[in-house]
Every structure is written in structure tokens, then in C-alpha cells.
Amino acid sequence: MAASSSQLKKIESRIESLSETLSKGSGRKPLSKIQLNNMDSSRVSKGHGAFGGARPARTAESAGVRRVSSGRKSGATFATKSPVKAVGASSAARKSLGNKSEAKAPGSGGLSSNRRLSLNDFEIGKVLGKGKLGKVYCVRHKQSGYVTALKVMSKKELVDLKLEKNFRREIEIQSNLMHPKISRLYGFFADEQNVYLILEYSMYGELYHHLKSHRRFNDTVASFYIYQVASALEYLHSNNIIHRDIKPENILLSTDNNIKLSDFGWSVRVAPDAASKRLTICGTLDYLPPEMIESSEHDFSVDIWSLGILCYELLVGKPPFEEIDKNSTYKRIAKVDLKIPSFVSSDASDLIYKLLQKNPKKRLPLNEIMNHPWITNNMPYWPTEK
Numbered sequence: 001m002a003a004s005s006s007q008l009k010k011i012e013s014r015i016e017s018l019s020e021t022l023s024k025g026s027g028r029k030p031l032s033k034i035q036l037n038n039m040d041s042s043r044v045s046k047g048h049g050a051f052g053g054a055r056p057a058r059t060a061e062s063a064g065v066r067r068v069s070s071g072r073k074s075g076a077t078f079a080t081k082s083p084v085k086a087v088g089a090s091s092a093a094r095k096s097l098g099n100k101s102e103a104k105a106p107g108s109g110g111l112s113s114n115r116r117l118s119l120n121d122f123e124i125g126k127v128l129g130k131g132k133l134g135k136v137y138c139v140r141h142k143q144s145g146y147v148t149a150l151k152v153m154s155k156k157e158l159v160d161l162k163l164e165k166n167f168r169r170e171i172e173i174q175s176n177l178m179h180p181k182i183s184r185l186y187g188f189f190a191d192e193q194n195v196y197l198i199l200e201y202s203m204y205g206e207l208y209h210h211l212k213s214h215r216r217f218n219d220t221v222a223s224f225y226i227y228q229v230a231s232a233l234e235y236l237h238s239n240n241i242i243h244r245d246i247k248p249e250n251i252l253l254s255t256d257n258n259i260k261l262s263d264f265g266w267s268v269r270v271a272p273d274a275a276s277k278r279l280t281i282c283g284t285l286d287y288l289p290p291e292m293i294e295s296s297e298h299d300f301s302v303d304i305w306s307l308g309i310l311c312y313e314l315l316v317g318k319p320p321f322e323e324i325d326k327n328s329t330y331k332r333i334a335k336v337d338l339k340i341p342s343f344v345s346s347d348a349s350d351l352i353y354k355l356l357q358k359n360p361k362k363r364l365p366l367n368e369i370m371n372h373p374w375i376t377n378n379m380p381y382w383p384t385e386k
């Protein structure tokens with residue numbers, strides 16, 4: 001595993017430029033004011049699903065978030081069932097995670113109607129959290145009664161931070177996704193100052209906070225989450241999308257510990273041709289794969305690497321290559337300097353080793369991850385619907 005001195009030199013100079021790129025953003029062009037001002041929800045609502053078919057006007061998921069009580073419970077390893085009556089959603093959460101019926105549209109006339117939306121269409125509730133560009137609120141759509149999350153982003157900040165490209169990606173990709181383990185983007189609109197994303201409400205917030213409050217999860221809990229993320233990734237990859245920012249902060253929890261993969265700001269749609277490779281460095285430091293650090297091309301397997309990091313972090317409580325300074329982290333990633341604590345079960349260790357392979361081609365494919373003994377042996381203990 002030890003790298004030669006010339007390899008190390010190469011990595012060091014790479015790290016310098018990488019640190020610069022990550023702190024500056026990767027040269028994204030500013031979007032003109034006119035483009036931002038022209039944004040409205042009709043682009044989303046008129047858009048046909050990239051994966052064949054128009055988006056339904058209302059989903060079972062959205063119906064399931066009606067009449068939500070405002071209190072957010074947290075703390076339980078498996079959060080107790082919410083007061084929300086989920087219509088059709090999450091019933092097949094455990095063993096048939098890909099069940100499309102969860103995302104079927106039971107009716108019409110919901111949030112994604114062609115009528116332009118504005119802030120006046122919503123009752124604003126509590127702040128759910130704060131992002132880089134603004135706050136996220138729990139809101140109720142007055143006409144339908146649907147409770148959703150409303151992400152408010154300042155146009156000025158978007159331009160100043162050169163994040164318009166990420167924002168466009170987030171909208172273009174997420175609005176066409178329909179999977180029970182992926183957070184829905186119902187639409188968006190803009191006014192003079194802000195753009196607003198209407199998102200599926202995940203009442204239990206980020207998986208990251210749950211992990212921090214528990215320090216680490218046991219095999220049953222961690223495998224339940226990993227299986228769900230793998231299921232979401234299987235859907236994304238089969239639709240030629242690489243997420244590129246898998247981490248506990250981007251995994252939200254809804255009822256019954258159903259995960260909702262979110263934050264598609266770094267995701268990318270690639271040509272169906274398997275040879276298509278990307279070069280952009282993106283994602284989050286601890287989750288970067290060796291090929292990004294070494295500036296090689298990357299493909300779908302970056303998400304498999306990140307799934308390996310996630311698996312480790314859920315079981316150990318911190319990512320595997322974490323160091324005080326980022327250069328040391330980069331070096332450890334480049335060398336795949338992996339040390340798994342002895343309290344991690346042998347099945348889990350086996351899976352982590354198979355995911356954190358330096359050679360992207362050697363990383364375990366998603367279907368094999370979902371059938372790995374660590375998953376199948378823990379599956380009977382996953383929570384069931386009450």
C-alpha cells in the first residue's frame with residue numbers, strides 16, 4: 001500500500017491545487033440576473049420526467065405530509081412513527097425499497113400545477129434549518145393543505161458564491177426524480193430577492209444529527225440505512241445520474257426511518273455510454289475518492305466509494321480518513337490508509353473493504369452490496385411497520 005516518494009510528491013502538489021479548487025469553487029460561471037429573474041415553477045411542472053413520462057401533479061408522498069404536527073422528535077435510534085398518516089408511503093420500506101407505488105400520483109391538482117406559485121400561496125411555519133444560502137422553512141400550501149419544506153435562497157448569494165450551476169443542477173436533476181428514497185422537488189419560484197425550492201418535508205431532519213446524538217449505530221441500524229441509500233443510488237445510476245455528494249448531512253429522515261436522499265447540487269447526468277467519465281472535483285473532503293484526489297477521471301463508482309465511507313462513519317462515528325488537517329486526510333485517502341476498529345463486525349468490515357477499493361472497477365456493484373451478508377443477515381431485524 002505504501003506510496004513511493006515520487007507518488008507522494010505528485011499527491012502533495014495535487015493536494016495544493018485541490019485545496020485551492022475546493023475553497024474557491026470550481027470556476028463556475030455566474031448566471032445573469034435575467035436568467036435568475038425568469039425562473040418560475042412552470043419549468044419544473046411542465047418538464048417531462050427525464051426518465052420517461054410527465055411528473056404527476058400529486059404524489060402519495062406529498063399526500064402523506066398533510067396535517068403534520070409541528071414538533072420534530074429526534075433521538076430514538078429508530079424514530080417512533082410520526083403523527084403523519086402516510087398515504088401509501090413507506091409501507092414497503094424494509095424489503096421492497098424500490099416499490100414504485102410509493103411515488104405514484106393518486107390524484108391531480110397538487111403543488112405542481114402549471115399556475116405560477118408565490119410566497120403568498122404558503123403559510124410559513126418554523127425554520128427547519130439553515131443552509132449556505134438561506135433558511136429552510138416548514139410551510140403549508142394554503143390551497144391543498146400539503147406541508148412541505150421551502151428552501152429560500154438569496155439570488156445575490158447564489159451569484160456571489162458562484163453556485164448558480166449547482167443550483168441549476170439541483171433543479172434540473174431533482175425535479176425529474178421519483179423514488180421513495182429520494183427527496184422530491186415539487187417545484188420552484190422566484191421573486192426579486194430569492195429563489196424558493198418546494199421540497200418534500202422530512203420531519204426527522206438530517207441523518208448526521210441522529211448519528212451525532214447516538215455516537216455510532218449498531219449493525220442493524222446502519223445496514224438499514226445503507227440498504228436504503230444503495231437502493232436510491234441504484235435508481236440514480238440506472239438513470240445515468242451520479243450523486244457525487246453522499247454523506248450523512250445529505251440524507252434526511254422521514255417517517256419510519258425512511259431515508260430521503262437530498263442535495264443534488266453536485267450531481268451530474270452522464271451519457272448512457274459506460275465509457276463517459278468526469279473530471280470535476282466535487283463533494284466533501286472526507287468523502288472524496290482517490291481518483292478525484294489524483295485528478296483521474298471518475299464515474300458512477302465514486303458513489304460506491306462514498307457509500308463505503310458512509311458505512312464506516314455510521315458504524316464508527318467518524319469517517320475513516322479523518323485527520324486534523326486536510327492534507328493528511330488527502331494523503332490517507334490516496335493511500336487508502338484504512339484501519340477498521342475491532343468492534344466493527346467481520347461482515348461489516350468485509351463490505352467496507354470491498355467498497356473502499358482504490359481501483360474503481362474493483363468496488364462492489366450496488367446489486368451485490370444489497371445482497372451482501374451484512375445486509376441480508378441484518379434484514380430480519382429491521383424495524384417493521386406498526
Ligand SMILES: Nc1ncnc2c1ncn2[C@@H]1O[C@H](COP(=O)(O)OP(=O)(O)OP(=O)(O)O)[C@@H](O)[C@H]1O
Nearest residue numbers: 128129130131132133136149199200201202205206
Ligand atoms: N426537505 C427537508 N425537510 C426537512 N428539513 C430540511 C429539508 N431540507 C433541508 N432541511 C433542513 O434544513 C437544513 C439546511 O438545508 P439546506 O439544504 O439549505 O442546507 P445545506 O445542506 O447547507 O445545503 P446547501 O449546501 O444547498 O446550502 C438542513 O440541515 C436540514 O436540517
